[in-house]
Amino acid sequence: MMQDLRIPSISRGPKITIFVNARETFAYEGETVLAALIAAGLRTLRMSHDRREGRGPFCGMGVCYECLVSINGRANQRACMTEVEDFMEIRIDGPKDM
Amino acid sequence: MVRKTCDVAVVGGGFSGLVAAKILADRGLRVSLLDENIRMGGQVLRSLPWSGDSSMSRGLRRHGLRLIDGMKRKPIEVLNRTKVLDIDEQLGLLAEREEKEIISVAPKMLLLATGAREKFLPFKGWTLPGVISTGAAQILMKGSGVLPARKMLVSGTGPFLFALSAEFLRNGGKLVSVLDLGRLREKLFMLTQGFYHFSKVMEGLSFLAAIMKARVPFHHRTAVIEARGCGELDTVVAAKVSRSGRNIGGTEKIYRTGCLAVGWGYTPNIELPQRAGCGLTYNSNMGGWVVRVGNDLETTVDRIFAAGEITGIAGAQKSINEGELAAYGILKKLGREVDLRRLRILERQRSLHLRFGICFNKLHKLPDGAFPAIPDEVTICRCEDVKMGDIRRAVNEGYDTPAMLKRALRIGMGNCQGRTCAPLIYDILSTLTKRTAEDIPVLSVRSPVKVVAVRSFLRQQ
Numbered sequence: 001m002m003q004d005l006r007i008p009s010i011s012r013g014p015k016i017t018i019f020v021n022a023r024e025t026f027a028y029e030g031e032t033v034l035a036a037l038i039a040a041g042l043r044t045l046r047m048s049h050d051r052r053e054g055r056g057p058f059c060g061m062g063v064c065y066e067c068l069v070s071i072n073g074r075a076n077q078r079a080c081m082t083e084v085e086d087f088m089e090i091r092i093d094g095p096k097d098m
Numbered sequence: 099m100v101r102k103t104c105d106v107a108v109v110g111g112g113f114s115g116l117v118a119a120k121i122l123a124d125r126g127l128r129v130s131l132l133d134e135n136i137r138m139g140g141q142v143l144r145s146l147p148w149s150g151d152s153s154m155s156r157g158l159r160r161h162g163l164r165l166i167d168g169m170k171r172k173p174i175e176v177l178n179r180t181k182v183l184d185i186d187e188q189l190g191l192l193a194e195r196e197e198k199e200i201i202s203v204a205p206k207m208l209l210l211a212t213g214a215r216e217k218f219l220p221f222k223g224w225t226l227p228g229v230i231s232t233g234a235a236q237i238l239m240k241g242s243g244v245l246p247a248r249k250m251l252v253s254g255t256g257p258f259l260f261a262l263s264a265e266f267l268r269n270g271g272k273l274v275s276v277l278d279l280g281r282l283r284e285k286l287f288m289l290t291q292g293f294y295h296f297s298k299v300m301e302g303l304s305f306l307a308a309i310m311k312a313r314v315p316f317h318h319r320t321a322v323i324e325a326r327g328c329g330e331l332d333t334v335v336a337a338k339v340s341r342s343g344r345n346i347g348g349t350e351k352i353y354r355t356g357c358l359a360v361g362w363g364y365t366p367n368i369e370l371p372q373r374a375g376c377g378l379t380y381n382s383n384m385g386g387w388v389v390r391v392g393n394d395l396e397t398t399v400d401r402i403f404a405a406g407e408i409t410g411i412a413g414a415q416k417s418i419n420e421g422e423l424a425a426y427g428i429l430k431k432l433g434r435e436v437d438l439r440r441l442r443i444l445e446r447q448r449s450l451h452l453r454f455g456i457c458f459n460k461l462h463k464l465p466d467g468a469f470p471a472i473p474d475e476v477t478i479c480r481c482e483d484v485k486m487g488d489i490r491r492a493v494n495e496g497y498d499t500p501a502m503l504k505r506a507l508r509i510g511m512g513n514c515q516g517r518t519c520a521p522l523i524y525d526i527l528s529t530l531t532k533r534t535a536e537d538i539p540v541l542s543v544r545s546p547v548k549v550v551a552v553r554s555f556l557r558q559q
Contacts, residue, residue, distance in 0.1 A: 005247065005248065043227040044227040
């Protein structure tokens with residue numbers, strides 16, 4: 001596990017459990033799925049539609065649809081526009097084995 | 099389908115929408131406030147629910163967080179996580195709520211306050227994971243309390259680069275460098291124009307001071323020419339840029355970083371106003387295509403008003419001002435009394451905000467040669483993987499409008515529906531075909547305006 005990217009001075013909600021490609025990790029209530037994935041050290045979230053290039057988050061505000069992941073079995077959800085929930089199952093389509 | 103009626107529907111819960119909703123509700127009107135995001139506040143007022151305490155914040159932020167708190171107490175129907183999909187001729191809104199149900203809202207009056215998004219200047223490798231927008235970097239920190247990376251390089255143009263850099267440093271990040279395509283002289287000139295906006299000038303200087311204090315090198319007239327990495331970003335190549343926008347050979351510099359934040363200013367979210375038939379105007383000093391409004395902020399469509407960044411990019415203060423102005427415009431239209439003296443003060447203030455907007459947007463002006471200099475292998479439409487070379491070839495074959503390029507290459511037909519590449523396509527076409535930006539017709543927008551799951555419709559049966 002790499003160094004946590006969470007800013008220490010910020011007060012957070014309760015710690016919760018999420019699963020990324022079936023692997024257990026943690027997050028805090030109130031964070032977006034994107035923030036939790038980045039804090040877990042992930043950058044590639046999916047492959048591009050035509051050339052199958054790795055892509056990661058870009059606009060962070062729901063405009064670009066680059067951070068699409070599968071959440072609780074629903075494909076193509078924007079990680080940046082979804083809040084984490086306890087026991088949420090996230091699937092990403094990156095080259096890294098996470 | 100859940101059908102709702104109200105006096106005024108406000109689309110967009112940023113500063114403009116919040117201010118307008120409060121004033122209208124205070125006057126006894128039934129207001130529905132719709133926003134796509136998890137929480138109200140737009141891009142400026144993001145915060146974690148546990149740190150977004152209005153008593154802890156100062157200035158603008160405190161004002162905004164109080165407005166958000168106030169929404170709970172007022173008879174305003176707050177519809178967050180609600181994507182507006184279309185607007186019909188009677189101002190009826192079709193929307194998807196919480197990714198699961200379709201609703202309709204039938205208001206007497208409509209206020210559009212859909213805000214802005216970032217503009218980009220593509221370079222080789224800008225699609226690599228690890229390259230993010232400056233907005234994304236800030237939203238991660240403000241909205242979720244997470245650094246985009248331990249180490250980050252910031253590049254693009256305009257004062258926001260410095261705001262982001264200062265915030266990143268304050269949160270304990272290691273800032274590699276700040277590379278601004280703009281010129282220092284322009285910035286200094288703008289400072290002299292900032293007389294009416296003393297607080298903004300001081301804010302800018304405080305960002306600069308934070309960067310200098312951390313001994314982070316910043317370079318002007320410098321741009322990223324390539325982001326490299328095997329699957330993910332690890333190296334950034336930057337170079338000095340000539341006045342005409344070309345890279346100067348021999349000035350290349352290499353930075354090792356896994357995160358690069360880029361941004362070149364802002365452009366209004368005009369898709370919903372377009373669907374509603376609102377007239378647009380092109381004004382490069384206001385961020386590109388903006389919604390045309392009269393003095394009361396009514397658009398060219400009867401009973402539809404617009405406020406905030408969509409009438410011209412000028413920041414939070416203008417959005418607050420226009421939220422109030424639009425609320426009075428709506429009250430007037432409904433035959434209610436409004437304080438004419440207050441109205442005149444607001445109108446005067448608005449012209450000052452617009453003046454600031456012109457200065458602000460001028461700082462983001464790109465050199466004429468910037469777009470023609472994009473190499474063929476650079477991706478322009480990220481959703482459909484369309485490259486600059488594809489566009490050049492198509493333009494040479496005579497496909498010289500955005501709509502023709504869309505048919506020929508599928509640009510703007512992916513998930514984001516051209517939100518990222520359309521503003522780029524307008525600039526590219528204008529420079530490649532030597533036409534003014536006003537002469538490039540905007541892409542038409544179809545319903546649904548945002549991606550919606552079929553299951554949301556099916557559930558209603």
